Amino acid sequence: MTDIREQDVVIAGWGHSRFGKLTEETLESLVVDVGRGALESAGLEPRDVDAVFLGHFNSGMWPLGFASSLALQLSPDLFGVPATRVENACASGSAALHQGITAILAGTAERVLVIGAEKMTHAPAEVVGAGLLGADYESAGRHSVTGFAGLFARVALAYEERYGPVGDVLGSIAAKSHRNAMKNPYAHLHKEFDEEFCRSVSERNPMVAAPLRRTDCSPVSDGAAAVVLSRGALATATVDPVRIASFAQANDFLPQDSRDPVAFAAAELAWQRALTSAGAALDDLDFVELHDCFTIAELVMYEVIGLAEPGKGRLALEEGLVGPDGRLPINVSGGLKSKGHPVGATGVSQHVLAAMQLSGVAGAMQLSGARRGAVHNMGGLAVANHVTVLEATV
Amino acid sequence: MTDIREQDVVIAGWGHSRFGKLTEETLESLVVDVGRGALESAGLEPRDVDAVFLGHFNSGMWPLGFASSLALQLSPDLFGVPATRVENACASGSAALHQGITAILAGTAERVLVIGAEKMTHAPAEVVGAGLLGADYESAGRHSVTGFAGLFARVALAYEERYGPVGDVLGSIAAKSHRNAMKNPYAHLHKEFDEEFCRSVSERNPMVAAPLRRTDCSPVSDGAAAVVLSRGALATATVDPVRIASFAQANDFLPQDSRDPVAFAAAELAWQRALTSAGAALDDLDFVELHDCFTIAELVMYEVIGLAEPGKGRLALEEGLVGPDGRLPINVSGGLKSKGHPVGATGVSQHVLAAMQLSGVAGAMQLSGARRGAVHNMGGLAVANHVTVLEATV
Numbered sequence: 001m002t003d004i005r006e007q008d009v010v011i012a013g014w015g016h017s018r019f020g021k022l023t024e025e026t027l028e029s030l031v032v033d034v035g036r037g038a039l040e041s042a043g044l045e046p047r048d049v050d051a052v053f054l055g056h057f058n059s060g061m062w063p064l065g066f067a068s069s070l071a072l073q074l075s076p077d078l079f080g081v082p083a084t085r086v087e088n089a090c091a092s093g094s095a096a097l098h099q100g101i102t103a104i105l106a107g108t109a110e111r112v113l114v115i116g117a118e119k120m121t122h123a124p125a126e127v128v129g130a131g132l133l134g135a136d137y138e139s140a141g142r143h144s145v146t147g148f149a150g151l152f153a154r155v156a157l158a159y160e161e162r163y164g165p166v167g168d169v170l171g172s173i174a175a176k177s178h179r180n181a182m183k184n185p186y187a188h189l190h191k192e193f194d195e196e197f198c199r200s201v202s203e204r205n206p207m208v209a210a211p212l213r214r215t216d217c218s219p220v221s222d223g224a225a226a227v228v229l230s231r232g233a234l235a236t237a238t239v240d241p242v243r244i245a246s247f248a249q250a251n252d253f254l255p256q257d258s259r260d261p262v263a264f265a266a267a268e269l270a271w272q273r274a275l276t277s278a279g280a281a282l283d284d285l286d287f288v289e290l291h292d293c294f295t296i297a298e299l300v301m302y303e304v305i306g307l308a309e310p311g312k313g314r315l316a317l318e319e320g321l322v323g324p325d326g327r328l329p330i331n332v333s334g335g336l337k338s339k340g341h342p343v344g345a346t347g348v349s350q351h352v353l354a355a356m357q358l359s360g361v362a363g364a365m366q367l368s369g370a371r372r373g374a375v376h377n378m379g380g381l382a383v384a385n386h387v388t389v390l391e392a393t394v
Numbered sequence: 395m396t397d398i399r400e401q402d403v404v405i406a407g408w409g410h411s412r413f414g415k416l417t418e419e420t421l422e423s424l425v426v427d428v429g430r431g432a433l434e435s436a437g438l439e440p441r442d443v444d445a446v447f448l449g450h451f452n453s454g455m456w457p458l459g460f461a462s463s464l465a466l467q468l469s470p471d472l473f474g475v476p477a478t479r480v481e482n483a484c485a486s487g488s489a490a491l492h493q494g495i496t497a498i499l500a501g502t503a504e505r506v507l508v509i510g511a512e513k514m515t516h517a518p519a520e521v522v523g524a525g526l527l528g529a530d531y532e533s534a535g536r537h538s539v540t541g542f543a544g545l546f547a548r549v550a551l552a553y554e555e556r557y558g559p560v561g562d563v564l565g566s567i568a569a570k571s572h573r574n575a576m577k578n579p580y581a582h583l584h585k586e587f588d589e590e591f592c593r594s595v596s597e598r599n600p601m602v603a604a605p606l607r608r609t610d611c612s613p614v615s616d617g618a619a620a621v622v623l624s625r626g627a628l629a630t631a632t633v634d635p636v637r638i639a640s641f642a643q644a645n646d647f648l649p650q651d652s653r654d655p656v657a658f659a660a661a662e663l664a665w666q667r668a669l670t671s672a673g674a675a676l677d678d679l680d681f682v683e684l685h686d687c688f689t690i691a692e693l694v695m696y697e698v699i700g701l702a703e704p705g706k707g708r709l710a711l712e713e714g715l716v717g718p719d720g721r722l723p724i725n726v727s728g729g730l731k732s733k734g735h736p737v738g739a740t741g742v743s744q745h746v747l748a749a750m751q752l753s754g755v756a757g758a759m760q761l762s763g764a765r766r767g768a769v770h771n772m773g774g775l776a777v778a779n780h781v782t783v784l785e786a787t788v
Contacts, residue, residue: 052645057459057460058459059459059460060454060459063528063534063535063536064528064531064534064535065451065452065453065454065481065483065525065528065529065534066451066453066481066482066483066528066529066530066534066648066773066774066777066778068481068482068645068773068778069645069646069647069648069774069777069778070648072645072646072647072648073647073648073649076647078647079646079647079659079660080644080645080646080660080663081644081645082643082644082645083482083645083778084480084481084482084489084493084643084778085480085481085482086478086479086480086481087459087460087462087478087479087480087481088460088462088477088478088479089459089460095478099478099493099496102493102496102497102500102502103496103500105499105500105501105502106496106497106499106500107499108496108499131459134457134458134459134460135459135460136460137458140457140458140459140460141457141458142457249476249478250474250475250476251446251462251463251466251474251475251476251477252463252466252473252474253463253466253467253470253472253473254460254463254464254466254467255467265473266473266474269474379460379462380460380463383460383463384460384462384463384477384478
């Protein structure tokens with residue numbers, strides 16, 4: 001098997017749109033804009049691109065069901081470039097990025113443009129709801145009042161049944177996320193909701209699917225992000241390269257009754273594979289961007305990555321480990337929860353935010369001395385799990 | 395860049411469902427059945443699989459929008475195996491297969507299960523029509539009476555304007571296809587329509603979108619196909635391994651006005667790349683399975699692959715080059731036209747049929763002395779083009 005540590009695959013440039021309700025944008029304009037931004041950042045011309053991978057969920061939210069070649073709209077010089085869409089629900093962005101890494105390892109490409117994109121806010125709520133439920137084996141094609149939130153609410157209820165109430169800690173996670181997002185210029189939500197607000201059900205913070213309140217849920221967003229992956233650093237790049245130290249994927253079974261709802265077993269497997277492959281322990285990481293589509297997912301992930309024992313995830317927060325000044329800052333970007341969650345874009349966005357940290361250009365979000373970080377991105381209820389470990393090179 | 399000729403990636407086993415109106419099947423049952431068949435054919439256990447790639451278009455035809463992990467339903471031993479869906483419209487199957495090859499070249503997997511699947515016939519005609527139109531940049535989300543046939547009818551009309559009438563030769567291509575499919579046990583259509591029937595508009599063969607009659611169009615089908623890709627031959631396999639001599643992809647721009655409708659420029663580029671990479675000329679091929687979603691596509695492809703000069707594609711047929719006894723038999727399987735076209739399955743199916751020829755187990759379809767063949771699979775109107783050259787090893 002290939003030892004990625006002997007390889008030199010780097011993120012050589014990136015682009016990122018604002019996330020939010022982008023009424024002037026289309027799927028195409030988002031794809032083209034972030035693609036162009038990534039090429040400029042890497043100092044490349046379109047003709048330098050060997051392959052394009054697009055992470056995009058769609059699931060009925062956008063009429064074009066064959067979006068891989070949208071990136072070619074960037075330039076006439078892209079004629080003939082292989083372009084492929086990769087889909088793993090909410091992990092589509094990381095799935096595309098991992099295919100891009102694989103293409104470089106395979107030697108079929110030297111420079112790969114990876115784009116993640118989703119346009120959602122134009123669609124009626126019922127179309128978005130049905131689209132997202134399309135990622136769930138049991139709910140796909142069925143009507144649901146609570147949508148995907150209802151599925152994660154069941155995780156929260158199972159967690160509560162096993163370990164006790166979580167309403168307060170979920171509120172604290174939400175408040176941390178909102179606070180972090182204030183410093184992220186790309187974030188959808190720039191609202192500093194405090195612990196008290198996030199812990200309380202109110203007219204402005206209604207229950208969506210008990211025990212999940214509105215502040216426990218990531219918003220429906222439009223957005224896109226892109227990276228240029230390269231074999232080795234590019235002399236042309238305007239940013240310091242960030243090395244892919246490892247990447248790993250693990251899928252779980254789709255039926256709910258085949259999974260322990262609070263274990264995220266395949267997420268743990270992907271995490272272990274990635275850290276082992278990178279030769280890193282949890283203590284070697286300076287930050288993590290993880291998949292907090294709902295606050296309960298972030299709580300469970302504290303346990304999955306080993307920050308806390310099962311059922312003790314709240315301690316990671318209460319002991320201050322996961323804040324921007326903590327031992328292992330989690331979702332300094334604001335996470336999906338406050339940055340927004342344009343499905344196909346999310347995984348690529350997580351990698352861009354990590355790369356910004358590791359190249360020292362994260363602005364107000366910058367952590368001092370960040371040398372190594374990890375990204376976790378999941379599709380469905382911990383069904384498709386992608387983990388990447390990234391390292392500073394300069 | 396990797397020289398695939400120095401590698402030893404083989405198709406080590408395969409599975410193939412019947413194509414047609416399979417009312418008892420679901421997307422899941424199709425995926426599981428062909429996956430199991432491919433593993434049995436390769437003599438592998440589920441635990442031997444390092445990665446799964448699923449080629450699947452969907453585009454609203456099936457409620458589950460996150461199908462990559464369906465293959466895990468095959469066995470509890472598949473927990474944790476990376477599974478990823480790849481989509482390039484009607485070339486989704488080959489796109490998945492090419493990602494599988496790439497994973498082996500990258501050293502991230504040794505044995506890959508690639509499955510292509512589509513369930514279509516359960517859906518109302520308007521859902522299928524809209525789903526397929528989702529693969530076209532201009533038509534996606536819009537109503538059309540003639541559907542995707544209308545798009546290829548425009549190719550035929552452009553061809554006629556440039557080179558003269560094609561109704562007769564398209565009828566002959568259809569008749570060849572129907573004749574070939576009589577020998578293919580997997581084929582959707584087992585009806586020996588002769589030249590006269592296929593060349594005539596009648597109550598049983600109405601005009602769908604002039605000049606394309608019903609017999610010029612591939613049917614809406616359910617079906618699935620799978621291959622096991624392996625680094626090197628497997629001692630366990632029940633079939634002779636078939637080597638991947640090369641694989642190539644080229645994408646074109648989505649907007650129609652950026653493409654010459656009768657040139658299939660990116661198809662030609664993918665074809666040339668694949669043959670160059672394999673070190674092969676057209677004369678070195680013993681057969682081709684090419685993407686004849688409509689008979690006009692097969693006619694244009696005769697010219698793209700160099701069997702005839704532009705505008706002279708009919709000669710390839712009239713001179714007997716492309717029949718089962720000709721110099722370069724084309725679509726001995728019956729092609730998409732008569733075998734059926736369950737979108738995501740098609741590309742994988744083409745590779746299975748080619749592998750059957752090259753390992754000498756094609757039954758009534760068997761060509762004598764077939765040592766090397768090529769597959770061409772396209773998404774949209776020659777937008778995403780995948781070509782593979784395959785070689786016998788025994």
